[in-house]
Amino acid sequence: MAELLRKTWAITKREFAAYFSTPLATVFLIIFVALTGAFAFYVGGFFERGQADLAPFFQYHPWLYLLLVPAVAMRLWAEERKSGTIELLMTLPISPWEAILGKFLAAWAFIGVALIATMPMWITVNLLGDPDNGVIVASYIGSFLMAGAFLAIGSCISALTKNQVIAFIVAATICFLLVMSGLELVLGSMRAWAPEFLISAISSLSFLSHFDRITKGVVQLSSIIFYVSLIVFALFANRVIVEMKKAD
Amino acid sequence: MAVLIEARELRKRFGAINAVDGISLAVTKGEVLGFLGPNGAGKSTTMKMLTGFLEPDSGSAWIGGISVADQPIIAKAKLGYMPEGAPAYGDMNTRRFLQFIAEVRGFDGAEANRRVEAAVEKAALQSVLDQKIDTLSKGFKRRVGMAQAILHDPQVLIMDEPTDGLDPNQKHHVRKLIAEMAKDKAIIVSTHILEEVEAVCSRAVIINKGRIVADGTAESLMRRLSYHGTVAMHVPSSRVEAVKKALLDFSAIASVETIGSANGKVRLQAAARDGAPAAPQLATLIRTRLIEAEEVVVQRGSLDEVFRQITTSDDGARHG
Numbered sequence: 229m230a231e232l233l234r235k236t237w238a239i240t241k242r243e244f245a246a247y248f249s250t251p252l253a254t255v256f257l258i259i260f261v262a263l264t265g266a267f268a269f270y271v272g273g274f275f276e277r278g279q280a281d282l283a284p285f286f287q288y289h290p291w292l293y294l295l296l297v298p299a300v301a302m303r304l305w306a307e308e309r310k311s312g313t314i315e316l317l318m319t320l321p322i323s324p325w326e327a328i329l330g331k332f333l334a335a336w337a338f339i340g341v342a343l344i345a346t347m348p349m350w351i352t353v354n355l356l357g358d359p360d361n362g363v364i365v366a367s368y369i370g371s372f373l374m375a376g377a378f379l380a381i382g383s384c385i386s387a388l389t390k391n392q393v394i395a396f397i398v399a400a401t402i403c404f405l406l407v408m409s410g411l412e413l414v415l416g417s418m419r420a421w422a423p424e425f426l427i428s429a430i431s432s433l434s435f436l437s438h439f440d441r442i443t444k445g446v447v448q449l450s451s452i453i454f455y456v457s458l459i460v461f462a463l464f465a466n467r468v469i470v471e472m473k474k475a476d
Numbered sequence: 477m478a479v480l481i482e483a484r485e486l487r488k489r490f491g492a493i494n495a496v497d498g499i500s501l502a503v504t505k506g507e508v509l510g511f512l513g514p515n516g517a518g519k520s521t522t523m524k525m526l527t528g529f530l531e532p533d534s535g536s537a538w539i540g541g542i543s544v545a546d547q548p549i550i551a552k553a554k555l556g557y558m559p560e561g562a563p564a565y566g567d568m569n570t571r572r573f574l575q576f577i578a579e580v581r582g583f584d585g586a587e588a589n590r591r592v593e594a595a596v597e598k599a600a601l602q603s604v605l606d607q608k609i610d611t612l613s614k615g616f617k618r619r620v621g622m623a624q625a626i627l628h629d630p631q632v633l634i635m636d637e638p639t640d641g642l643d644p645n646q647k648h649h650v651r652k653l654i655a656e657m658a659k660d661k662a663i664i665v666s667t668h669i670l671e672e673v674e675a676v677c678s679r680a681v682i683i684n685k686g687r688i689v690a691d692g693t694a695e696s697l698m699r700r701l702s703y704h705g706t707v708a709m710h711v712p713s714s715r716v717e718a719v720k721k722a723l724l725d726f727s728a729i730a731s732v733e734t735i736g737s738a739n740g741k742v743r744l745q746a747a748a749r750d751g752a753p754a755a756p757q758l759a760t761l762i763r764t765r766l767i768e769a770e771e772v773v774v775q776r777g778s779l780d781e782v783f784r785q786i787t788t789s790d791d792g793a794r795h796g
Contacts, residue, residue: 238579242565249567312563316624319527320580321553475530 235322239330240337243304247338256299260342263292268349280357285349286367286443290407290435293378298399300338301382302392304331305470310390314474328466332383339375343368363445370442373455374435378403380462387469403435410434478505480632480662485535486525488518495521497686498535503662505631508654510677510694511666514787518686519666520560523636526664527557540631553581556630560637562621566610570601570620573609574627581628591627598653599623615646622653633663639672651676670779680779684787694779701777701785706747707758708735709769716742719769728757741770 247253264285268274272284308314317327353359382399389395408414409430418427431437438451481503488496496518503509513519524530526537528544528551537544540554564573574595578588596602599619604612609620618638625633638654639647654663654676665677673680674694682690682697690697698704711719716734723732729746736743748757755774762769 234582234584235580238576242568242576245572246565246567311566312559312561313565315524315529315559316557316563319529319552319555319557319559320577321549321582322580323549475524 235326236330236333239322239327240334243331243334244337246303247300247334253338256296257342257345260292260296261345264288264346265349267292280353280359282349282353282359282364282367283443285346286371286439289371290374290439293375294403294407295400296342297339297375297378298382298385298396298403300335301379301399302386302395304335304383305387305466306389306392306395309387309473309476310392314470318474324467324470328383328463328470332380332463332466335379335383336372336376339379340372343372343375360445363443366445366447367443370439370447370451373452374439377435377455377458377462380459380466381406384462384466384469387466387473406433407435410436410440479503479538480505480540481509481526481634481664482538483522483526483535484538486522486532486537487534488521488525488530488532494686496525496532499683499686499688500535501681501688501691503664505662506659507679508658508663508665508677510673510680511664511683512668512670512673512680512783513666513683515668517683517787519683520636521686522683523557523634523664523666524559527555527634528552529559553628554631556625556628556633558621558625558635558638560640562618562638564609564617564620564624566608569606569608570596570612570623571605573620574623577624577627583628591629595623595627598626600649615642618642618646618650622650626657631661633657633661635664636666637668638665639667639669647672670783673779682783682786689786690782697782698777698779700782703745703747703775704777705755706745706775707755708743708745708773708775709758710741710743710771711769713737713740713742715768716744719744723758723761726757726761729761745775 267288268282268285272287274284277284305314308317318324350364353364354361381402382395385399385402386392386395388398411434415427415431418430432454438454441448442451479502481501483499483501486496486499487494499518499522501509511519511523521530525532525535526539526544528537528539528548531545539551542551542554544551565576568576571592574592575588578584578591583591596605599622601616601619601623604616604620609617612620618641622635622638625635635654639650642650651672654665657663658676658678665672667673678693680690680692680694680697681688690700709719720732723729723744723746728748730749731747733745733747734742735745746758758772762772
């Protein structure tokens with residue numbers, strides 16, 4: 229077990245450092261912080277609502293993740309296949325799981341850094357009023373879990389192609405569908421013809437419905453299981469795809 | 477001798493192409509095997525199966541007595557592999573890259589540093605330690621790939637075209653390195669540069685269309701050439717018939733052929749009986765019979781010719 233963790237850790241460290249080897253990571257962090265702030269203040273009406281909470285801040289996370297997380301995930305395997313280093317990686321004495329997990333954790337940690345960079349919002353709202361910090365903590369955890377689910381899908385798609393742009397577009401499309409499936413806009417159009425169980429099944433697959441509940445302070449086990457199982461499933465698919473495509 | 481690398485009936489198909497069609501070979505400790513073949517013959521695919529990167533459709537690969545399919549991690553720990561083109565993480569500098577490899581291979585702390593230092597010294601990378609791999613020249617990149625492969629001092633070393641694209645000095649360095657490591661490892665080097673086989677390999681295997689078509693030392697492969705060991709000589713055209721007769725009178729000479737003529741001189745080729753070298757007998761003959769030969773050359777042939785002969789010969793419609 230310790231051995232497995234050590235090798236995974238070695239890969240995580242390498243991948244995490246790789247994000248910061250170009251200015252891209254910094255640019256990404258700035259965009260993320262600026263956009264979450266801008267959405268909270270200008271679209272969400274952070275001040276106008278007159279409430280000391282971070283609901284308008286978290287509300288837009290799924291939409292931001294839609295584009296930003298596939299951008300973080302796209303290089304994970306596509307780059308490895310393009311440069312041929314996958315042959316090096318997969319002939320080192322590690323299991324495919326260690327590679328997949330190591331990469332995923334590095335990207336997830338990177339998103340974690342981005343979330344930590346938004347902490348001034350939290351401090352601000354505490355200075356202005358008396359928010360329910362429990363809800364905020366739950367929302368941060370929910371947001372991080374949701375990002376993990378987006379990321380696992382992105383990582384899986386990244387293994388399908390050598391082209392990072394394609395990896396980005398396909399992953400963003402899939403994530404878009406998973407977010408949209410919770411919108412009334414989509415569900416309403418189906419109510420006319422689809423049976424109720426199908427609609428609730430589709431809605432329960434949505435990132436939005438689960439995340440909405442968490443940001444309202446309702447942390448259900450089912451929501452956590454939803455995100456975690458999605459991550460596990462996507463990483464399993466990732467493993468299968470890596471095995472299938474590594475030599476192409 | 478301990479067999480450290482073994483392939484048993486390896487087969488791999490890609491769609492309609494039989495990339496590797498039943499390759500079996502064994503490499504013992506101390507051997508450097510040159511793996512030759514035209515492009516697309518299946519060299520890289522065979523190496524990828526030996527190193528566990530690709531799963532064979534059938535057959536098995538063994539590294540240091542361990543089945544690559546059953547215990548991949550143990551087998552890979554015994555193996556140093558430099559894939560074609562020596563891929564490495566270009567965003568890292570040489571030092572960090574080698575430290576990463578050391579860490580993944582299970583070395584840490586002082587031991588990791590010692591290993592990295594030793595590999596750096598062997599591959600002569602001191603001057604580029606803090607340079608990003610992306611910015612290195614081809615020769616240095618190749619050496620980083622080698623350093624990575626020998627970092628854990630593996631029993632088995634497999635390198636896919638280690639000298640491809642290097643200048644003569646760099647090639648010399650790489651070959652010297654291979655020769656130095658040869659005595660306590662089993663090494664496979666693929667190449668299409670045939671001089672390399674004579675320079676570093678104790679044995680050569682030529683594959684074509686996914687099958688082994690020749691296996692032996694460079695010398696034994698060259699003996700396959702019909703003119704190996706024959707003697708060619710230039711004589712004035714006026715003396716051709718006399719010389720031919722003189723040669724054929726000599727019992728050790730089996731045949732004399734005219735193989736060309738230019739500028740009033742004829743080129744004759746004499747072969748001794750039973751494929752024995754013709755030179756010693758002819759030397760005596762030339763001296764005692766006063767044959768007026770202007771130039772006398774022992775023909776060895778080259779691996780290039782063996783290679784062409786073997787890999788272009790029509791071997792039927794086996795692959796449709």
